[in-house]
Amino acid sequence: MRMPIDAVYRRMLADLHTAGFTDLVPAHFAVLRYPGPDGRRPSDLAADVGMSKQAMNYLLGQLEGLGYLVRRDDPDDGRSKRVSMTDRGLAVRDTIRASVATIETDLEQELGPQRFAQLRDALTQLNACTTLGGSTDPGPHAG
């Protein structure tokens, strides 16, 4: 189970690199994932991924430095900020979506339409079920 998902991540990163976004590293997927950070607050993004605000802000700082997004003040709340994707950031988002689409097509071709649908449904069900339960909270442990 571990190998296929690792392969998917490698493939996505490879697609991004060949598309010219060579400055992205795997850690950035914590930000650049569905539904994307555009218009959202750093704290909320951190909560989504299950890591600290500081760690998320560290990644956001990197992506801002690379020109993928900017953090601007929230007009409605003086404390908070809002992430706003640049054109480059939107291009990355589109590239990721295209990559995922082609990967799914490849998987469907490998497994056949029926088995692919079964796999998708099974994983979706596991996502929602409580059997594997457990919080996304990383808990107190360094590393």
Place this chain on the structure above:
Amino acid sequence: MRMPIDAVYRRMLADLHTAGFTDLVPAHFAVLRYPGPDGRRPSDLAADVGMSKQAMNYLLGQLEGLGYLVRRDDPDDGRSKRVSMTDRGLAVRDTIRASVATIETDLEQELGPQRFAQLRDALTQLNACTTLGGSTDPGPHAG
């Protein structure tokens, strides 16, 4: 796809902790995985996991310090060493196997026998196929 496997890892670690092996951390799974390090050489283990010999040796040093294994000289090759699991190490191996068995049982109960078998087969096929291809070589990148 990512969420279920993360949940499995958390569950395995939780089972180990409740079984009394509270000093194990996720990184140790790189060593304590099928088929286990017993009788094997550090270099080979590193190659299996796809990381450097130094990193593997770092983990082996931790596990040796915790009393899970020892590194003794290879009688057939003066350069190399062989990993030998202690009783505690063997107990961990058994605990992991039991944990995996119960997790699979739970998944089978959640999905039903047929869907569980389908999931297993699909993932096995993806493991073997070249569509997702790509080497396990981490390549030259720090992180």
Place this chain on the structure above:
DNA sequence: CACCGTTGTAAAGTCGCTTTATCAATAATC
């Protein structure tokens, strides 16, 4: 206004690695 919770962030530390560099033992070549 005083109080408390929240947001962002700065600083320092930790962990799990990688790269680089030795050193010893073996294997290959002359």
Place this chain on the structure above:
DNA sequence: GATTATTGATAAAGCGACTTTACAACGGTG
């Protein structure tokens, strides 16, 4: 048999991706 290349382990230093701790700015509530 001496020299060179390869393989194995491992120490040292460094980096990336976090964490914990600490704090200042802001906002809602009494």
